[in-house]
Amino acid sequence: MPKLSIVIPSRSDPYITKTVDGILAAARGDLNCVVVLDGGDWPAGWAETVERSKGRIITIRHAESVGMRGSINEAVRLAHDSEFILKTDSHCLFSPG
Numbered sequence: 001m002p003k004l005s006i007v008i009p010s011r012s013d014p015y016i017t018k019t020v021d022g023i024l025a026a027a028r029g030d031l032n033c034v035v036v037l038d039g040g041d042w043p044a045g046w047a048e049t050v051e052r053s054k055g056r057i058i059t060i061r062h063a064e065s066v067g068m069r070g071s072i073n074e075a076v077r078l079a080h081d082s083e084f085i086l087k088t089d090s091h092c093l094f095s096p097g
Contacts, residue, residue: 002056004031005079009071010090012040017049019090024053026096032082034058034075035090039065 006023010016020033033053039062050057058078062071072087079085 001081001083002030002032003082004029004084004086005082006031006033007036007072007075007079007085007087008033008090009036009038009068009075009087011038011065011068012043013090014043015091017043017045019088019092020049020053020057022093024056026094028097032056032058032079034060034079036060036062036071036075038062038067038071 008016008019016035016037020035023031023033033056035057037060042059042061050059060071060074060078066074076085
């Protein structure tokens with residue numbers, strides 16, 4: 001059980017790969033990312049990001065959009081065992097630690 005789950009809903013955001021790579025590079029401690037792609041296809045480079053993550057990324061893809069709220073709720077259900085849950089946008093960067 002990770003201490004922190006970071007929930008990231010996305011709808012065709014070209015920066016999702018950079019956001020997740022940045023989170024994992026800056027992270028200290030036990031965490032995972034629950035990423036929801038709400039319609040559309042994964043961006044270029046996504047498979048490589050998942051491969052590098054060492055199992056710290058949970059991905060959900062909706063073929064048809066369910067909306068922001070539905071995406072967040074689904075991600076939080078998967079993250080419910082974590083002590084803390086952080087929701088962030090798919091175009092954010094974080095500093096180390």
